[in-house]
Amino acid sequence: MSTQVENPQTPREDICSVCSAPIPPGASRCEHCGATRGREHLCPFCRTIAEPQPHPRLRYACPACGAPRVLVRDKTFVPSDDLVRHLRTARSAASSMATWKAGGVAAAGFGVIATLLLTGVAMIASPPTFAVLMGALIAVLPFVFGAVAWRSAVARKVELDTELDNAWLEAARALAASRGTVTAAQLGEALGLDNAASRQLVSRLGASSEVTTDVTESGDLALSIRVPEKLRVDTGADDKPENAAAVEQAEASESSDKSKARE
Numbered sequence: 001m002s003t004q005v006e007n008p009q010t011p012r013e014d015i016c017s018v019c020s021a022p023i024p025p026g027a028s029r030c031e032h033c034g035a036t037r038g039r040e041h042l043c044p045f046c047r048t049i050a051e052p053q054p055h056p057r058l059r060y061a062c063p064a065c066g067a068p069r070v071l072v073r074d075k076t077f078v079p080s081d082d083l084v085r086h087l088r089t090a091r092s093a094a095s096s097m098a099t100w101k102a103g104g105v106a107a108a109g110f111g112v113i114a115t116l117l118l119t120g121v122a123m124i125a126s127p128p129t130f131a132v133l134m135g136a137l138i139a140v141l142p143f144v145f146g147a148v149a150w151r152s153a154v155a156r157k158v159e160l161d162t163e164l165d166n167a168w169l170e171a172a173r174a175l176a177a178s179r180g181t182v183t184a185a186q187l188g189e190a191l192g193l194d195n196a197a198s199r200q201l202v203s204r205l206g207a208s209s210e211v212t213t214d215v216t217e218s219g220d221l222a223l224s225i226r227v228p229e230k231l232r233v234d235t236g237a238d239d240k241p242e243n244a245a246a247v248e249q250a251e252a253s254e255s256s257d258k259s260k261a262r263e
Contacts, residue, residue: 040077043069044084045091058094059164067091068164070171071192080174086167090160097156104149111142172201 041051045067052069055061060071068090070083118135121127127135168191175190176182182190188198 040072040075043067044079044087057160058090059168068094068167070167072171072175072190073192074175074178074190076178077171077175077190078178080170083167083170083174086163086170090163090167093156093160093163097153097160100149100153100156104146104153107142107146107149109142111139111146114139114142168201169204172205176205 039049041049043050043062043064046062046065048062048064050063052060052071053063055068058068060069061067062069068087070079070087114135118132118139121135122132171191172187175187179186184195184198184202187193187202188195191198191201193201
């Protein structure tokens with residue numbers, strides 16, 4: 001009777017939880033049904049495990065709920081609270097920007113219709129000047145609202161870009177902290193960035209006081225997170241003699257006061 005012993009060094013194939021097909025080791029997607037696996041692809045908003053897809057406005061978005069996401073190809077990655085906060089603010093800014101844009105376009109459309117109606121009435125009926133002026137004022141109001149809405153949409157766009165930049169920066173910081181030291185090439189591979197974008201991200205991280213940057217022998221930028229040492233408060237034996245002397249002096253003074261009171 002022969003017994004086959006598996007080599008413990010040989011990686012075992014996982015089973016897809018959707019179609020039960022075997023998944024090769026290290027793969028993040030089932031080749032049979034396309035289902036995504038890996039906790040690094042967990043959406044912090046809808047809690048769906050789905051690899052983020054490219055998005056024209058959000059860079060990357062969750063295919064299930066459409067919320068902004070950061071593409072991370074690192075199985076040990078755990079999103080920080082700051083990263084989720086930046087993504088949540090970016091989602092709010094994107095929703096507000098879309099609302100202001102739609103409101104501005106609608107207001108401009110109403111303004112065009114009102115202007116055409118006013119022009120037609122003025123050409124056909126020849127109303128009094130006061131009525132024409134009031135109609136013109138009413139026709140201008142939608143354009144004013146449209147301009148305000150467009151300006152608000154531009155402000156939300158700036159906020160969206162800022163929060164997305166901060167989210168990717170926080171993701172890079174979390175990766176550097178988990179790995180100890182990471183190069184620009186490794187950071188670009190983990191975040192799906194090209195060489196120029198990864199080096200720019202490393203340069204931005206290098207401006208932080210808790211991050212140290214260095215250049216490797218191959219000329220690549222490398223960074224590491226420097227954890228500040230906690231200040232140790234010494235409450236040891238050096239303070240005890242002074243405290244004891246103070247206590248003895250207080251007791252002697254109290255005893256002297258009692259003696260005077262008895263006399």
